[in-house]
Amino acid sequence: MFKISRRNFVTGGLATGAAIAAASCNPNRGPTIITNKIKDVTLRLMGTGAAQINDIRERAEKELGFKIKMRALSTAENIQIAITQPKQYDIYDGEFFSLPLVVPSGNLQAIDTRKVKNFDKITPIFRTGELYPGARVNTSQGTAPRKVMFVKGQNSTEFATSPTDWATMIPFQFNADTLGYRPDLVNRKIESWAELFNPEFRGKTSILDIPSIGIMDAAMVMEAQGLMKFSDKGNMTREELDQVTNILIEQKKAGQFRAFWKTFDESVNFMSSGEVVLQSMWSPAVTAVKARGLKCVYARLKEGYRGWGGGLGLSKNLSGIELDAAYEYLNWVLEGWVGGFLSRQGYYSAAPENARKYMKPPEWDFWYEGKPAAIDIIDPFGKKIESQGAVRDGGSFSDRMGDVACWNSFMPEQVYLVYKWTEFIVA
Amino acid sequence: MAVTQLPTSGEPTRSRRAKGVNWKALQPYLLSAPQTLVFLLFLVIPIAAIVVVSFWNFNGFAMFPGFTLNNYLGIFTSKVYLATYLNTFKFAFLVWLVCLSISYPVAYFLSFHIKNPKLQTIWFLICTVPFLTSNIIRMISWIPFLGREGLINQALMGLGLTKQPIEIFLFSDFSVVLAMVHLYALFMVAPIFNSMIRIDRNLVSAAEDAGASPFQIQKEIIVPLAAPGIAIGSIFVVTLVMGEFATMRIMSGGKSSSVGYLIKNQLDSLQYPLAAANAIVLLIITLTIVFAILRAVDIRKEL
Numbered sequence: 233m234f235k236i237s238r239r240n241f242v243t244g245g246l247a248t249g250a251a252i253a254a255a256s257c258n259p260n261r262g263p264t265i266i267t268n269k270i271k272d273v274t275l276r277l278m279g280t281g282a283a284q285i286n287d288i289r290e291r292a293e294k295e296l297g298f299k300i301k302m303r304a305l306s307t308a309e310n311i312q313i314a315i316t317q318p319k320q321y322d323i324y325d326g327e328f329f330s331l332p333l334v335v336p337s338g339n340l341q342a343i344d345t346r347k348v349k350n351f352d353k354i355t356p357i358f359r360t361g362e363l364y365p366g367a368r369v370n371t372s373q374g375t376a377p378r379k380v381m382f383v384k385g386q387n388s389t390e391f392a393t394s395p396t397d398w399a400t401m402i403p404f405q406f407n408a409d410t411l412g413y414r415p416d417l418v419n420r421k422i423e424s425w426a427e428l429f430n431p432e433f434r435g436k437t438s439i440l441d442i443p444s445i446g447i448m449d450a451a452m453v454m455e456a457q458g459l460m461k462f463s464d465k466g467n468m469t470r471e472e473l474d475q476v477t478n479i480l481i482e483q484k485k486a487g488q489f490r491a492f493w494k495t496f497d498e499s500v501n502f503m504s505s506g507e508v509v510l511q512s513m514w515s516p517a518v519t520a521v522k523a524r525g526l527k528c529v530y531a532r533l534k535e536g537y538r539g540w541g542g543g544l545g546l547s548k549n550l551s552g553i554e555l556d557a558a559y560e561y562l563n564w565v566l567e568g569w570v571g572g573f574l575s576r577q578g579y580y581s582a583a584p585e586n587a588r589k590y591m592k593p594p595e596w597d598f599w600y601e602g603k604p605a606a607i608d609i610i611d612p613f614g615k616k617i618e619s620q621g622a623v624r625d626g627g628s629f630s631d632r633m634g635d636v637a638c639w640n641s642f643m644p645e646q647v648y649l650v651y652k653w654t655e656f657i658v659a
Numbered sequence: 660m661a662v663t664q665l666p667t668s669g670e671p672t673r674s675r676r677a678k679g680v681n682w683k684a685l686q687p688y689l690l691s692a693p694q695t696l697v698f699l700l701f702l703v704i705p706i707a708a709i710v711v712v713s714f715w716n717f718n719g720f721a722m723f724p725g726f727t728l729n730n731y732l733g734i735f736t737s738k739v740y741l742a743t744y745l746n747t748f749k750f751a752f753l754v755w756l757v758c759l760s761i762s763y764p765v766a767y768f769l770s771f772h773i774k775n776p777k778l779q780t781i782w783f784l785i786c787t788v789p790f791l792t793s794n795i796i797r798m799i800s801w802i803p804f805l806g807r808e809g810l811i812n813q814a815l816m817g818l819g820l821t822k823q824p825i826e827i828f829l830f831s832d833f834s835v836v837l838a839m840v841h842l843y844a845l846f847m848v849a850p851i852f853n854s855m856i857r858i859d860r861n862l863v864s865a866a867e868d869a870g871a872s873p874f875q876i877q878k879e880i881i882v883p884l885a886a887p888g889i890a891i892g893s894i895f896v897v898t899l900v901m902g903e904f905a906t907m908r909i910m911s912g913g914k915s916s917s918v919g920y921l922i923k924n925q926l927d928s929l930q931y932p933l934a935a936a937n938a939i940v941l942l943i944i945t946l947t948i949v950f951a952i953l954r955a956v957d958i959r960k961e962l
Contacts, residue, residue: 308926308927311929435826443924484914490826490912491830491912491913491914498909505802505806506806507829646928647717647928647930647933650924650928654739654740654916654921654924657913658746658916
C-alpha cells in the first residue's frame, strides 16, 4: 500500500491534474551553491496576470542583476499553490483577501519592514487604514488590507490589529471597483448600485461569477436598495447569505441577468457586444471596451466602491543570499518604475509619490489628480487609451480610494457561501 | 503483434529446465508493462487518491486525514446538489438525443447513398473538418452568431420576421445544447458509420425482394446491425457531456451549472474533500450508465 502524506498527495494531485500550468515551470533548482554572488540567484515569482509582465521582469533583471522567473496564474490557482506547494515559489504576488487563508499555512515569512527602504512611502491605506480624516475607506468593511497587513511578530501567523515591524505582504498595486455601463445604451447617468436590479435594465445586466467577489457586489446592490443591512459585508452570517441568495434567485428568475462573467475578457465582450449594458467590472476592462471605440463609463456610485489590493509575500523557504535578493526586489518594486508602469494602466501604485517620478506631469494629473488629460493618454504598451481632454471616471485618487466602502473578502462562512452561490447559479 | 503463447501447466518447457528465467514466458508481461505502469500511475493511483480524500474531514479551510461520510451525506441531502445532478442528466439526455437524431441519418447517407468508397472517405473527412480547430474556438464562435446583436438576430430583423432581437438564442439551455451537439456529434457519426459500412448489402436487397418497406428495412436490419456503433457513440457523448463544465459555463453565460462546474468551483475554493466526493459520485453514475449501455448492446460484435 502506498503511504500518502497529505502534502505529497496534494502536490502530486495538483501537479498531474488541476495545475497543468506547473509543467511549464521547472521547480528543480538543484542544490544551492553557497556563494556571495547575487547574480547567481533566480527568484521565482508567482501571481495573477496583472503584474506578471515581461517588461517588468526584464527591467528588474537588468537593474538588480539577478534572474527572475514569473508565472501567471488565475486567482484561485495562485492561492491553491501558495497554500499547498510552498516549494514552488519564492515570492507570492497575491491579493490581500487571500491572506486569511495563506498566512495560517505558515508558508510565508514575515517581512521586516525596517529592511524595506520605501516602506514609509506606502499609502496609509495599507499601513494605518486612515487615508484622510473622515474618509469612508477608514471604516471600510471586508478583508481591508489594514486588517491583514501585519502579524504580531517575526514567527507569528496571527494578524496584528495595529502596525508592527512585521508585514505579511508588501503592497504594490490596488484599485477601486464599481459598476461599468454603456452610456449610449443606458441613456442616463448611473449613480447607485441599486440600478443593477432596476427592471429598466431587465435582461441586460451581469454580475461576476466569482463567489467571494460576486456576493459583495450583490450585497452592495441590496444595501443600496434598502432591502438589507449588513454589519460587515465581508463577514456575512448564514442568515444573511440565505437572504442574499434568495433575492439573487428572485432576480435571476425574473430575467434580470443576461449572463454572468468569470474572466476579464468575458466582461469586455459582454459590454462591447451590447449583450449587457450595466455590470460589475474591473477598471482595465472599461479601458479595453473604450479601446474598441465604444463609450463606457466606470460609474461613481453614492454607496462607494469595492476595493482590492495586491502585494508581494516572501516564501518561508527563502534564506541567506536569496532572501537578500528578495528584499532587493521588494525595494525595487516600490522604488517607482513599476508603480509608474502600473499606474499608466489605471491601477494605483502603493507608493504613489515614487511612481510619480516616472510619470509625465500630465499623466500624473490624469490618473491621480482627476484632472482633464492635457495630452493623449498612452498605456505602457504604447496604445492610446484616452484622448486629450478626457477625465478619469470617479475623479482623483483620494476621491476614488477614499470612497471604498468594502474590500474583497475572505469570509469565515466561505464553504456555505460557495454552496449558496451554487444554489443561485443552478436556480 | 507476435505474442508467444504462454506455456500451459501440463507441458514442461525446455527453457525452464535449462535456465532459471523463462524470458519467452515473460515477454507478454514485459510488453504490457509500460501500458500497465502508465495506467497505474496516471489513472488508478489518482482515482484512489480522490477516493481517499473524499472521506477526509474538512473544516472549511483545511482538510485532515480521517474518515467521515459527511461529504457524501452533504451531496445526497442537499436540494442544490441534487438539482445540479438533475441538470447534468437533463443536458446529457438532450445532447445525446439530438446527436443521435443528427448522426444516424448522416451516417446512413454516407454509408448507403454514397456508393463510391473514395467519395465516402472524402465526405467523411469533410465531416471532420470543423474538428481541426480547437473545442473552445468552435464553441466561442457561436457567441457573435447567436447574440442579441448577432448575425441571426440581425438577419431575422432585417427580413422583418421579428421586431425585437430574440434573446433565447444565446445564454440559454438552447445555446448549451447547440454548442455541445456541435462539439460532440462527430463522436456519434464515426462509430455509427463504421457499423453501417459493414452491413452486408445483400441483406438489404433480400429484404427489398421479400417486399419489406423502407421502414421495415430500417427497423429489422439497419438499426439492429448498427446498434454497436450507436452504443459506442452514445458512450462517447454521454461521458463527455456528464463531465462538461466549460461549454456549460460559457454558453449558458454562467446561468446554468453542471456537476463538473460544481467540482471546479469547489476546487477553486480549496474545498478538496467536497470536490472529491462529487467527483466519485459523478464517476460512479457515469460508469453505471456506461455499463447499462454495454449490457443492452453487445459492442464486441463491433470490435
